[in-house]
Amino acid sequence: MKTPDAMIPDRGAFWLTHARAPACLLEAGLGSPDAEGLVDVDILVRDGVIADIVAAGAAAGAPMRIERAGGLVLPRLVDIHTHIDKGHIIGRRPNPDGTHWGARTSVAADRENHWTTEDVYARMNFALRCAYAHGTASLRTHIDSLGKQAAITWPVVERIRAEWKDRVTLQAVALFPIDLALDDEPQFRALVERVARAGGILGGMTFLGQAPGERSRAALERVFDAAAAHGLDLDFHVDESDSLDARSLGQIADVITRKRFRGRVVAGHCCSLSLFDDATRNDMIARVAESGLAVVSLPMCNMYLQDRSRGRTPRWRGVTALHELAAAGVPVMVSSDNTRDPFYAYGDLDLLEVFRESTRILQLDHCESDWISLVAATPAAVMGLPDAGRLRVGQSADLILLGARTYNELNCRPQNNRIVLVGGRMVDTTPPDYRELDATLGMG
Numbered sequence: 001m002k003t004p005d006a007m008i009p010d011r012g013a014f015w016l017t018h019a020r021a022p023a024c025l026l027e028a029g030l031g032s033p034d035a036e037g038l039v040d041v042d043i044l045v046r047d048g049v050i051a052d053i054v055a056a057g058a059a060a061g062a063p064m065r066i067e068r069a070g071g072l073v074l075p076r077l078v079d080i081h082t083h084i085d086k087g088h089i090i091g092r093r094p095n096p097d098g099t100h101w102g103a104r105t106s107v108a109a110d111r112e113n114h115w116t117t118e119d120v121y122a123r124m125n126f127a128l129r130c131a132y133a134h135g136t137a138s139l140r141t142h143i144d145s146l147g148k149q150a151a152i153t154w155p156v157v158e159r160i161r162a163e164w165k166d167r168v169t170l171q172a173v174a175l176f177p178i179d180l181a182l183d184d185e186p187q188f189r190a191l192v193e194r195v196a197r198a199g200g201i202l203g204g205m206t207f208l209g210q211a212p213g214e215r216s217r218a219a220l221e222r223v224f225d226a227a228a229a230h231g232l233d234l235d236f237h238v239d240e241s242d243s244l245d246a247r248s249l250g251q252i253a254d255v256i257t258r259k260r261f262r263g264r265v266v267a268g269h270c271c272s273l274s275l276f277d278d279a280t281r282n283d284m285i286a287r288v289a290e291s292g293l294a295v296v297s298l299p300m301c302n303m304y305l306q307d308r309s310r311g312r313t314p315r316w317r318g319v320t321a322l323h324e325l326a327a328a329g330v331p332v333m334v335s336s337d338n339t340r341d342p343f344y345a346y347g348d349l350d351l352l353e354v355f356r357e358s359t360r361i362l363q364l365d366h367c368e369s370d371w372i373s374l375v376a377a378t379p380a381a382v383m384g385l386p387d388a389g390r391l392r393v394g395q396s397a398d399l400i401l402l403g404a405r406t407y408n409e410l411n412c413r414p415q416n417n418r419i420v421l422v423g424g425r426m427v428d429t430t431p432p433d434y435r436e437l438d439a440t441l442g443m444g
């Protein structure tokens, strides 16, 4: 059956009938979910807004019905952890060996030599066009903010966020080693003020080879105090390592609890958590749950980077203990992380790809069925965007319509035939051509 996308009108009202939606993203009371947690609904779109959602069949006889024949309907999705300032440099600066160290040194060299206003703007804009074409509504990016780079990139963030505000909600996080707060206080203070002025989020990298101790606690406390003084949320890079010394996660949780920090805090990566013995892991997860921390796993990037050494087959998938964190009540999410750069050579900011790969890498199948929240309602709530990542009457009709009727059909194919609606109107789902970046990258 051909998907009747040509019938979606540009204005006025229409019903999407017999669409299948995740119950976890709907208001309750629309019928009982199937084994995958999906409910059949009819959705009225009027003047770009979701005007009604009813149990499937209730709109029979209404004018302007577009039959979806059981095809999934999702809200536009939410990508809470990306690095669009690094994106697409892979051709100019490949990772020499695919390791985390190789990634850090290659990105540093590329940044030093190439990251001008024009270069960063062109690559970030290209990245947002990819995300938008795939159906992303909101995206948070970390921004390399050490030394001269902060003064170059943060003005680009402010400009591009304004240019994109009607299409993608952009949030930005300052990324720097947290030791900066101790080693260079003037630079740290200036950065905090720059981030606050931009309405950004404070972050930092917490494990660079040393087990956490008094020094890392002091650095963390300075970062938390700065965030509290400016009313900023926090989003850290945490324990992206297979080292059993990588135990910053527990220290962050303890600082939140002791300081009664009121902002939202996200911990990204937390790879080593899955390698600890059960007692250590359970203790750390309990402290995380008590603190209110949210955790985001980056399955594609971490499977690429972790447990890699030439000539040796990887034994570990690189991901955090996501099932155990979820069972303890910790808000958990998955996200894109890097795209086409030395940290991850692939990716296209496509959250349906992230969901598909996460399902396989983290074995999200054969268990609870509301994992779609990992790229929808949960990151939206953590980003302070209550209207995003859900299907609710009164919201902008920002939807992804799929031919796939089940999670199996969704996860078996790349979903290149998806329809993306923004404000009820179809948008072009063709991602930009790589050739458009040739001049920026000095290639072609």
Ligand SMILES: [Zn+2]
Pocket: 081, 082, 083, 142, 237, 268, 337, 338
């Ligand atoms: Zn990251």
